[in-house]
Amino acid sequence: MANNHLTGIGSESKQLATWYFTFAAILFGAQLLFGLVAAIQYVMPGFLFELLDFSVARMLHINALVVWMVFAMFGSVYWLLPDETGIETIGIKIGKLLYWVFVAAIVVVVLVYLFVQVGPADETSIWFIHEGREYIEAPRWADFGIVVVALGFVANLFLTGTAGNRSGIVTVLMADMIAFAGLYLAGMFFTDNISVDQYWWWWVIHLWVEATWEVYVGAIAAYGLITMIGAHRKVVEMWLWIEVAMLFGSGILGIGHHYFWIGTPEYWWEIGALFSALEPLPLVAMFIHVLYDWGKTQGAQDATGVEVSVINNKPAFTWFVLNAFGNFLGAGIWGFFHTLPQVNLYTHGTQFTSAHGHLAFFGAYATILIGMMYIAVQGTNGIKVMKHTKSSLWAVSMICGGVMGMTVALTVAGYVQVLVSRAQMGATWAGYFDGQSGMWFAQAMDWRLVMGAVTFLGFLFLAKDLLSTGKNPVHER
Amino acid sequence: MIEEVVMRQDIALDDFLPIFISSSLVLVFGGFYVGIYTAVKVKLLKKWTMPIAYIFWMLTAYCLYLMGSLMHVGEFTAKALVVAAIGLFLLPHAVYFMQHQVHEENEH
Amino acid sequence: MAKTSVWSDNRFWQRSAGWITGFAAVLLIWLTFDTAGQIAMGTDEDLKNGVTKRVPGPTVINYKITYEMSDKRGHEVPYIGGNDGKGGSLFQEKQKFFGRDDYSEEEAAALLHLGKLGSQTKNCMNCHTLLGNGAYYAPDLTKAWLDPAWQDDGTMQAMTGKSTKEEAMAEFLQHPSTYPTHARMMPDLGITAEEAKGLVAFLKHMSSIDTNGFPRNFGKIRGAVNGK
Structure with missing residues (x-):
């Protein structure tokens, strides 16, 4: 229903x-x-x-x-x-x-x-x-x-x-949110031992963004699919449970990839490598699931002979699809290529991490939360079918283009750092600045700034659209 | 089961780029494999495109192999990568099988 | 109604999710206990008895610390008080820290405590990386104590007009923008002389932590470092 x-x-x-x-x-x-x-x-x-x-x-x-x-x-x-x-x-x-x-x-x-x-x-x-x-x-x-x-x-x-x-969605959220809140406690104490400090610090950061937040996104995506395209609740909820199993199954011990170099024992190399290699699988699965449900629901609609889109909120659905894709791209691809200890030894603490951070936070979380904002605009204004406006399209393209551009620029910068500051100079002060002053690095930072400005302009369009689209007469009421 | 030689060998400077590219392509090709497979199953694509999906899986497996050998991964990580490749192979089959069952039960 | 299969049963998947999550969480907690034991800070006793700890006690500031390749481990490891030639530390060779190499456990712990507090309150991590975590606007501090730039033949002692690296570091920390090394400078964070001493102790202690060979090849190319 x-x-x-x-x-x-x-x-x-x-x-x-x-x-x-x-x-x-x-x-x-x-x-x-x-x-x-x-x-x-x-x-x-x-x-x-x-x-x-x-x-x-x-x-x-x-x-x-x-x-x-x-x-x-x-x-x-x-x-x-x-x-x-x-x-x-x-x-x-x-x-x-x-x-x-x-x-x-x-x-x-x-x-x-x-x-x-x-x-x-x-x-x-x-x-x-x-x-x-x-x-x-x-x-x-x-x-x-x-x-x-x-x-x-x-x-x-x-x-x-x-x-x-x-409902299943509420059950998942209840379990997930209690873990989300409880984990914060792990980051609230002071210790002189920086290894212990960072050990627990990752409990908060990693177990939030690579476990509980991902599960949260799974639950919100399930709600969105039911709400926006009328996907079948039983299918969506069963799928949600499978996602929970896959995300927590790989994500909880995936924390090992943060324990390679902070003073913790070597066995985290193996644990981190194994579970990190598995972490992209649920992200791929979430992506197929959206595609699958959309295809199935639209197929069922088309079979009735009336050619009409099953999507009742175009901007929100756009952001939800971007979420499925962005999660896979930012958390999956950009996470995977520097996650194994053999290569992380050189990439840890470079702009690669920053590139991954930008795309993953955006792709996995910002997108779906913006989607939820559109659902709220639709709901509060009593809109039956919400359509794109010029601003919503500009917002989507400029924000996505901007973030993608920043990510690519930071990736180039990270690559320079890995080669110059890390592989050759071994992370010394001088090595660090040799990397920073390289032409490729400097230009990458210029491009990052330009793309950041594009993102901000996109945000202005987004803000304008969220504030004004509710009264726009293009929507079906 | 500590891998003694995990970090023994430096990665050659010229190998970094192929490593990053191949490990990105792992998931790009993997995404194509899974995407095409699903699209064919929900009839968004024609049936004859299915072999293309499997070709993408083979490319994924090859990229994993390339990445692993350039990084000089040890035995354990090599096994983890094989598990990941097999997992990716089975994933869309399993998903489709289960989704199909639920749809069958609920829509007829 | 078609036949129901276990694969399409929500209860089955809900239980599986519960079991898998529970199993992963229990495994993580178990590993946490093991790791907590291994990364607990050592004591002065350990250092005197030649017990190698992943995170040595605060009195490690009395010793000479180096970061060298270990054939046994296959990567670089910190050596405390000299290298015994068999992949372990000697715990013999001392090194003066602000003129002394006899800090008691309490004195050293107090310095480290002040330094760790300083590292947080001065927000080091939002420009630098510590153990590789933090921001990427300034150099990694994991092995900063061992950085060639601060050694006797490095540039920083001459620049700050000090004759030991701990004094040079402390001077730099107190007046960073007086000693610019690059267009990108460290701002003045109001660090006092005592805080600076604590921070340098914190850095020296951090350099003695066994980070499994991170960073790799640290200071390998010395020629470039000294501008030769």
Whole structure:
């Protein structure tokens, strides 16, 4: 049974979802802006030197990334809960309160990042400025805030899931979100031992982005296929369980590929190599699944003799298909070619990682979350069939083209680093700068900046479209 | 089962590019194999294109072999790569088989 | 209704997903216990008794550290206090650190603690990589202590006007933009003299961690390093 958007109007859960999406989109813009600052600094090192240094710009760039995705993820769950469970989300008042707590905390954290930047080497700085651990820099007070907000969110999800109709999608989300929230605890303590530090740090980062987030995407993709093309729920949910098995089966121990060089024992070479080699398989499988379901549903429609598209939301579906493809491309291909220890020895800590990071975060997560934003626009405006507009097409092509361009540029830069700084000079200070000053590297960084600007323009089109398309008369109501 | 010689040999400078290209092509060809197979099964492509899918799988396997030998992988990693190649071979068959069964049960 | 097969049964797949996830998680937890034991920080006792630890105790700052090829392991490994010629450390040769090579366990641990705190609060990881993780805007710090640029015949001691590498490093950390080496400079992060000492201890300690041969060929081409 396909989900019906139009029943959702007036749902408080859906209203909260739109709040989450709105703030997520703002942070997405901030992410791109600070990314641009950092990209300019690669080209013009004096830019904002000792005002907004690279370290601060990059911290804001990657923190805004993580937080906008978490916001959009929470928002997507609040959006789909009434559709899946058939009831209003339980505890929605607390959910709304926690939203404002979350937003306020983020604003304070960002202001401190921007205006305090660094503190003395003591625990107070860790508590109130930042923890200086890539991706999870948030100061400790905010850590506790995040845990409270996440627990409130998980409680909403569990109460609603158990009281209403607990579909397969909701069941997967319940299990996945509790793991997602729980894993954050692994990144909340301080230790003098940097190997132990990074060991647990990867529990948060890897087990989020290569396990729980991927499963989350599987669940959202399942919801999207049911909602947008009326795919058969039983098929989609069975497939979701298979994906969970494949993703967790390969992803959990795939963490081994982060344990090659941080002081951990050699056996992680074998574990990392084996499970990393398997990690692309579920991504390939997710890709076929979308193709398969689309083909089957359209085929069934065509068989009725009425030639009409089964897709009721063109922009959202475009982003969902880009997700299936982008996940495979960014996480799969760009992940696989530097994952085996033999080659990772030379690529670890180069722009290859950065290339992979850009394409994988975008392909695997940004795409589907933008898709969910379009589903929300469709739902809140009561649109039966939503079509592309000029802006939505410009947004898709400029953002995808921009990110792809940045990825290719960073890959070229990484290749220079591997050859010059790593294979020949062995990662010394001088070797590092020899690599950085190479012509190919420098030009790659120029292109990365250009492509970053293209991405940002695409974002402006996206923002315009999300704000205006709901009232556009081209859609069928 | 520690591979003693995992890192013994340096990768030759000229080998990096072929390694990166072949390991990317593994998944590109793998994607074509799986994509064509599925497209034929859901009748988006004509039946005669099926052998092309298998040719892509062979290319995938060859790229894996090339990548592995240039990297001087040890015995264990070599086995892991063979498992991955076989897994990729079986994947679309298994997916199609299962999806087909569910559709049969639910639509008739 | 057609016959139902186990392959198309949601319950079957749900259970499989549960079992597979559970199995992978249990395996990870088990490996975590093993790894935690192997990467626990060593003690001064270990160093004195010649016990090799993957992460040595903080008093490793009293010793000379080198990074050399081990025929046994097939890659470079850190040697503490000299190479015994059989692929292991000698734990004999000392090296003065800010004029002393007799830091007690407490003193060394306090320095390392300050340094590790500094590495986080000064946000090192958002420009540099540590053990290869972090940002790529500045050089990797994993073996920075052993970098040819800081050694006696390197450029940095002369530039900072110091006669030992720990003093040169500490001076650079306190006034990085006074000693620009490239157009891309390290900003002034308000690092105090004490914090700088802690950070250098942290770097020296990090260089003694057994990273399975990462980075490879470290400082192999010395000619280029010294501009020859």
